[in-house]
Amino acid sequence: MTIRIAALFAAALALAAPAHAEDAPPAWRHGVSLLGDVKYSPDFRHFDYVNPDAPKGGSVRLGAFGGFDSFNGFIPKGNEAAGLGLLYDTLMTESLDEPSTEYGLIAEAARFPADFSSVTFRLRPEAKWNDGAPISVDDVIWSFNTLKRINPLLSRYYHDVNRVEATGEREVTFTFSGPGNRELPGIVGQLQILPKHWWEGADDKGRKRNIEEGTLEKPLGSGPYRIKDFAPGRWISYERVPDYWAQKLPVRVGTNNFDEMRWDYFRDTTVLVEAFKGDQFDYREENSAKNWATAYNFPAVEQKRVVLEKFKDSQSGRMQAYAFNIRREKFKDPRVRKAFNLAFDFEEINKTIMFGQYVRINSYFFGTELASKGLPEGREKEILESVRDKVPPEVFDKPYENPVGGSPEAVRGNLRQALQLLKDAGWTVSREGKPVLRNAKGEPLTVEFIYGDPSAERILSFYVPALEKLGVQVTQRLLDDSQYINRLRSFDFDVVTMGWGQSLSPGNEQRDQWGSESADIPGSQNMVGIKDPGVDALINKIIYAKDRDELTAATHALDRVLLAHHYVVPQFASLEDRTARWDRFSRPDNLPPRGSLFPTVWWWDAEKAKAVGGRS
Numbered sequence: 001m002t003i004r005i006a007a008l009f010a011a012a013l014a015l016a017a018p019a020h021a022e023d024a025p026p027a028w029r030h031g032v033s034l035l036g037d038v039k040y041s042p043d044f045r046h047f048d049y050v051n052p053d054a055p056k057g058g059s060v061r062l063g064a065f066g067g068f069d070s071f072n073g074f075i076p077k078g079n080e081a082a083g084l085g086l087l088y089d090t091l092m093t094e095s096l097d098e099p100s101t102e103y104g105l106i107a108e109a110a111r112f113p114a115d116f117s118s119v120t121f122r123l124r125p126e127a128k129w130n131d132g133a134p135i136s137v138d139d140v141i142w143s144f145n146t147l148k149r150i151n152p153l154l155s156r157y158y159h160d161v162n163r164v165e166a167t168g169e170r171e172v173t174f175t176f177s178g179p180g181n182r183e184l185p186g187i188v189g190q191l192q193i194l195p196k197h198w199w200e201g202a203d204d205k206g207r208k209r210n211i212e213e214g215t216l217e218k219p220l221g222s223g224p225y226r227i228k229d230f231a232p233g234r235w236i237s238y239e240r241v242p243d244y245w246a247q248k249l250p251v252r253v254g255t256n257n258f259d260e261m262r263w264d265y266f267r268d269t270t271v272l273v274e275a276f277k278g279d280q281f282d283y284r285e286e287n288s289a290k291n292w293a294t295a296y297n298f299p300a301v302e303q304k305r306v307v308l309e310k311f312k313d314s315q316s317g318r319m320q321a322y323a324f325n326i327r328r329e330k331f332k333d334p335r336v337r338k339a340f341n342l343a344f345d346f347e348e349i350n351k352t353i354m355f356g357q358y359v360r361i362n363s364y365f366f367g368t369e370l371a372s373k374g375l376p377e378g379r380e381k382e383i384l385e386s387v388r389d390k391v392p393p394e395v396f397d398k399p400y401e402n403p404v405g406g407s408p409e410a411v412r413g414n415l416r417q418a419l420q421l422l423k424d425a426g427w428t429v430s431r432e433g434k435p436v437l438r439n440a441k442g443e444p445l446t447v448e449f450i451y452g453d454p455s456a457e458r459i460l461s462f463y464v465p466a467l468e469k470l471g472v473q474v475t476q477r478l479l480d481d482s483q484y485i486n487r488l489r490s491f492d493f494d495v496v497t498m499g500w501g502q503s504l505s506p507g508n509e510q511r512d513q514w515g516s517e518s519a520d521i522p523g524s525q526n527m528v529g530i531k532d533p534g535v536d537a538l539i540n541k542i543i544y545a546k547d548r549d550e551l552t553a554a555t556h557a558l559d560r561v562l563l564a565h566h567y568v569v570p571q572f573a574s575l576e577d578r579t580a581r582w583d584r585f586s587r588p589d590n591l592p593p594r595g596s597l598f599p600t601v602w603w604w605d606a607e608k609a610k611a612v613g614g615r616s
Helices: 003-009 137-150 152-157 184-189 269-277 289-294 334-342 346-353 378-385 408-424 456-470 481-489 509-514 533-543 548-564 606-612
Strands: 031-033 059-065 092-094 101-104 107-111 118-123 161-168 171-176 225-231 235-240 260-266 283-285 306-312 317-324 428-431 435-438 446-451 473-478 495-502 568-570 576-582
Touching: 031 184, 059 269, 059 283, 101 107, 107 184, 118 137, 118 184, 137 152, 137 161, 137 171, 152 509, 161 184, 171 184, 260 269, 269 283, 317 334, 334 408, 334 568, 346 456, 378 548, 408 456, 435 456, 446 456, 446 481, 456 473, 509 533, 509 548, 533 548
Parallel strands: 059 260, 446 473, 446 495
Antiparallel strands: 031 101, 092 101, 107 118, 118 171, 161 171, 225 235, 235 260, 283 576, 306 576, 317 495, 317 568, 428 435
């Protein structure tokens, strides 16, 4: 996973205050956790969810949609190749069977004072780049300063890190803008470290490299894989580094088991599914209910050469929705946005084209304990009271509920409510052969839905007619990859399907998703364009929470306020990950509830592969 994707769909880890006396020097820690004590002791040999004896070998082929034109995933331009995160190690790495916990990777230990005003990392002496050069304190300093300068998302993510400096031969200290931000040590621990000497050098033709530009030169990394070969936009393969410096570390034992990993690109989702069925790649996560219900009844499934399996992920939250661009005048009024939600008949869509496989999303932290429910109580209510003058009044006495359709009577009732809201917002219906909503200036209410995947049209085929009944003039536009990405980055859209991933420890990334400072910064995750003082205040409550209870209460409050503003029309989600794989692989028996974790802790099973046949 690249830094960009890791930053969309993975959030920061929060840390607990150390248990030493305030006048004593901070203790070095091999791992840090929001919950205080970490699960694994300093002498642990491997994570419980891996097979430490997993064989190394074989290959795995994966499918990808679209194309790529760059191996530089650190800049907000170009389409980076899949798998680039395999090239680079981080200071620390997360444990997947305990929440909000990191253990040392490049850094063997970390320490920070009780007020969380700084963090110091001690680098491992054996850490090295894949060319044999040691990973140095200078690499860490250069990586942080460079990434903060060239990447707007990371600039906001590291906003409260004031400076970084060498404080020892193998020690580097990050000083924060103030005390109390409990997650900043963990945020810095996620930093991918880049080779300064390589990026400041020249390629084999003598041209000086520029980290601010895209490149198809194979980059130097420190991670378990390196690029083996590729065809731009078509496929890329990685080979395991045989002398990978960290392969025997406890945090790496039992992982990165394949000799080769390859991604093949397809420009049509239907072709992608057919390619899997034709054994052109090995593993697929299926996000289409129709495909899951109808596309996997081919002979290889009946012969058990292809395995269909669902995995639970109870540690990741999400909001997937039609997101409004409220920078545009027509979507500034929340009554208009709520009317659009009333026109969305999820129940009929789920029954008719999704085979009843989904549930409606009703939280920005859907699927986790951080989702708000009922009326605010206790600590959450106290937090909301502190910002009462900045938030919608209904958050105190009316729980958020999506409209319910599924029958002609319910649909008519929802559309009547929608029309009244639109009228209250200044839009009236004129009859011009068909209803047209116009404002006081006579301007029609138009909306353009943009998307990069043709499968989006199936849902819109149900949604658009309902909007047109209200008098909304709707345009649908399918864009190619580059057009779609560029329009999103520049906020050039009316409505777009957007997904925001959440961890169990939300924090500084919330500023990039909903904060006022990010609303007008191209490439930010604040696609909606939210500039709201109540939202900003609650984000700070999350970031500076003093314990888990306060963090949970503040997140419930933020969720409740975001929902009350009707910034999006929530879509739907499955509570399980649906996967299909050619049965050539094995996995540990005790996977944590984090999805399939394929291919991270899986391995090539030669006996299964022989039985399945089809490739060596």
